[in-house]
Amino acid sequence: RLGIADMTVLDALAIAYGGGKESRELIERAYNISSDLGRVAKVVAENGLEGIKKFKVMVFEPIRPMLAERLSSPEEILEKLGGKCIAEYKYDGERVQAHKKGNEVALYSRRMERISDQYPDAVELVRRSVSAEEAILEAECVAVDIETNELLPFQELMHRRRKYGVEEAMEQYPVSLFMFDALYVDGRDLTLKAYPSRRTQLENVIKENDRVKPARQIKTGNLKELENFFEEAIEDGCEGLICKSVGTDSVYQAGARGWMWIKYKRDYKSEMTDTVDLVVVGAFYGRGKRAGTYGALLLATYNHESDTFETVTKLGTGFTDEDLKKLPELLRNHIVPRKHSRVESSLTADVWFEPKVVLEVLGAEITLSPIHVCAVDSIRKGSGLAIRFPRFTGKYRTDKKAEDATSSTEVVEMYRNQLKQIGAS
Template sequence: MSQTGEDLPYSVLADFYEKIESITSRIAMTDYLVALFKKTPPSIIDKVIYLTQGQLRPDYEGVELGVAEKLALRALARATGRHVKDVEDMYKQTGDIGLLAEKLMSTSRTGGLLDFIGTMEPKKELTVSQVYNALLRIAQATGEGAQETKINTLVSLLKDAKPKEARYILRTVLGRLRLGIADMTILDALAIAFTGSKNTRDIVEKAYTKHPDLGYIAKLLASQGIDAVASLKIEVGVPILPMLAERLSDPDEILQKLGGKCLAEYKYDGERVQAHKKGEKVWLFSRRLENITHHYPDVVEYMKQLKADEAIVEGEIVAYNPDTGEMLPFQELMHRRRKYDVDKAMKEYPVRVYLFDIVYLSGRELIDEPLPDRRQNLEKIVPEGQENLLLSSAKIIDNSKDLLHFFEQAISDGCEGIMCKSIGPDSVYQMGARGWLWIKFKRDYRLEMTDTVDLVVVGAFKGRGKRAGTYGALLMAAYDPETDTFKTVCKVGSGFTDEDLANLPKMLEPYILPHRHPRVFSKMEADVWFVPAVVLEIIGAEITLSPLHTCALNKIEEGVGLAIRFPRFTGRYRFDKKPEQATTEAELIEMYKSQRKTIIQQS
């Protein structure tokens, strides 16, 4: 297929999408992406990347199409000359707006002479830029008449689309592209396509951790080469990928991992925030890199007090009771995550911010400096005497007795536990990485699981009896960063309220797949499969060996993995976490080993 000037026919993209959605092999998926990227002109590679991700801009810009299902069905009805009610009825039968659009666009609309004549004229070939720009206009339509603008733009786009193109346009519009392509797979494909080798993959990924915008990285790589990507710098206003921690429950083992000494600091039960300040301008980003500035106007004001013109700092936003000063649990803070009545929520749920790290200060990247130096820089810019902008409670500890005492103090002060961090020469800020430089010490895992884990919904089993019409249980998985896959660890059906059960199908519906997701490793066959997207907090009786689950398969004993016995949903939806930030396979292995060690000691 020839390119259209500096553009690409959208049909090329649709053909690739059709091939990709039919496979479960990550290697084959990468090969298809490499072929697609090589075919794409550098000037529009960013648009191809965004559309393939099912979005229009990087997450942190918060650009949403804002097209509801009913509006999309109205546009489809108008584009095909059918009654809305008929289209809605057909949609209820198919359940896939993309396939329905393809079917309706394949048939004549009215059967009249004008329609027949119209079919004799070949449609103009849609290009990637035309589709992308139309979708961007839909996303940017606001104010009075916005809904009609969205419908008219979508109708016009569908009328110009071929049946297969209509399938993917409408899936994109409703956020249901479901290709199963992870960011890491795209990075692999970009390295191969534009440098000829996966050997440059680490360079591309490091740039992505500093500037997590795959479209931007792809365009830079395609137009300026690998040297330009390697020299990419941190930019205020663009979030970096946050550093993550491992988990242990034995103070002696923690200190051993950290060289006998560590910086221990409170682990607050709040929302992690990455705050960027440039003059009087402040941006706030969540752990998932969402722009949450709108939700916390008070935090914006706190950050303006930092004694630096330019800075990127990390902290924890914590709700508190203004009458007693005590910290409130995470669930209370989530009342702040709303579009409307923000001022009212701000008064009802006041917050404090506890800062724990700094990665950029006045033109200097601090990511490669040791933690003690970063902490010192952070202390210099946090003003004293502030009630709501504070440094995290922290101290240097070199023995297990003091570490345990500090842990108990944190718990009594309303925290989840403590973070134990390396203070050695290599204690750099590892963007996007989970390693042993930071270790979570939450609660001791004795005979029972007394701590929660965050697991990803990858499948579901249909309910029966009282649960008919909803899901009876969800298939939950842990994340394995080594293979970039999700491995099953339990089926959970307990802990859900009637309201939860009623809402689950609607909540999970956008992520339904016709087959197991390519990044899900499961021996079990679910009734319904999902894109790994939704994270739930789970508690259980204990962690056991299991031949049914794939988490830690063959890593402890041949032929078996790990499972959570008697799992239960705590009621906490972790919308603040990406699936890749869920509890890892390695963490569950450590929890299991700690549990076994305790049993042996007590026997």
């Protein structure tokens, strides 16, 4: 009520009961691993520093989250982390801390609020997919299109932040968990262990499945490899990367923001403001509700200079039930036994088509891509361009030949013209 900050209270406790500010670090550690300032104050007042030293990580007491610094240059990141790091996808979801004891599971937000009621499906995923009897694990809770396995943007997940209609929201916006840290497992406090050791423990207690996986990562000291992995993360629907120290001192710094973790996010993005007309060159089989039809289509732009079609995105969103029935029939006469000679693709589709059918598509933005080959080398050597979060508008461009589709050159111009600095007004 008086508006006194927690850190000021910790200073006061150190002076009053710890013999001076030099005991602040010990008292703060107790606070960071319990998030309970009242209990910390009670223990230090009644039992002094000896009581504080006995503070332990406990299931269902949220640990204050470790935070990352930010750099936008991969050169700076590698230099800061001693020349090598573990680079991990930074998923576009909600960070959760999952606590499990037997069959009891609780989820806590970054602000240490209990949010289990908003994500009953995530609670069940933890219950079924974590083999440890007791555990505190960190994960990113992400909205995922179960039929196409594509990650959805954070805005879609926000439909889950409600008190009412939870079951309906769970059906419409199911989530997956990408686990990224283990803080406590079966009586062992892992917060003072180096990150590589914590990651090993994490992988040992997860029963991986379609909806629960360890966060995707690579270990690298190679600048080009880091840049490519960053582009791949963006294309897969992530915000960027978290680059983590692999040193022996890479402990979990609860409640602190430091250089053990560094966010690698974009300074610029290229937002799409207009639709594009793209050519269907391949398809991937669906699953779940889309079993027996196509789950996603591989789309391409037209390159006038080489007279080829260059892949630019995978499309699995925006289709009605009628579209899903119509597409196999529409594309049947264009099936070819292997990739068409005029198609350029580094991806392998389940089914290939001759480039004939044109669809109108709207995406969220255009990004650099290590996978798609649209206008490869035009912006950065070794990278093509890709359309992120594409959605079918419902318009079949039967009035257009494949060669009349949006060209690779047009996509380059759209990328350059729409490029703007993130955070700029």
